[in-house]
Amino acid sequence: MSVRSELLKGILDGCVLAVIEKETVYGYELSAKLQQLGLDDVSEGTIYPVLLRLQKNNWITGEMRASESGPRRKYYTLTEEGKEALAFIRSEWGKLAMPVNALLKGETDGGDD
Template identity: 40%
Template sequence: MSKQLTEMLKGTLEGIVLALLSGRPAYGYEITAQLRDRGFEDIAEGTVYALLVRIEQKGLVDVEKVPSEKGPPRKVFTLNDRGEQELAEFWTTWSLLAGRIEELNPKNREN
């Protein structure tokens, strides 16, 4: 992964994970697998788990411990109302930012 992409992901990964959780509850490994399936292969599991701790501390998700067949219980994360609000704000901000960046792209300017 390029350094530029890594830096951009730092600012958007929380929103990306919230978007994944808006589809359905998931535990850490599932979230990492979904990210990889969507082309974010180089994101380390540790990065995802640290982010999950932060969004839990911010009160954006509800957490339920579910028994696992292979080891300790899994923490399943569900987006709550506060998380839905945060995600809506993320999409609004993303749309604004993406639009302004596209305006700067010389390929999109009229001569």
């Protein structure tokens, strides 16, 4: 497993919540959105354990509906608790990202990417 996907693991819940906050999505859509954003080295299937965990926490709810074009899809929406959780994750990430950025930027000159 790459360093990047190791790092992403801890914050993936927050990323998924942030996507769902913007709009109601189903699984395939969600993984496509994450990939478009550049988070392309998590395998697509990784979102399902995450979605299940978020449902268990009551941060999102899923509703199974048939779409007009045929496929049956489960659409996910953020709950009130989910919004609170996302706000908390955002502030925690902010507290972590700034010092880590400052620290690592000072040390990488011409490091391997």
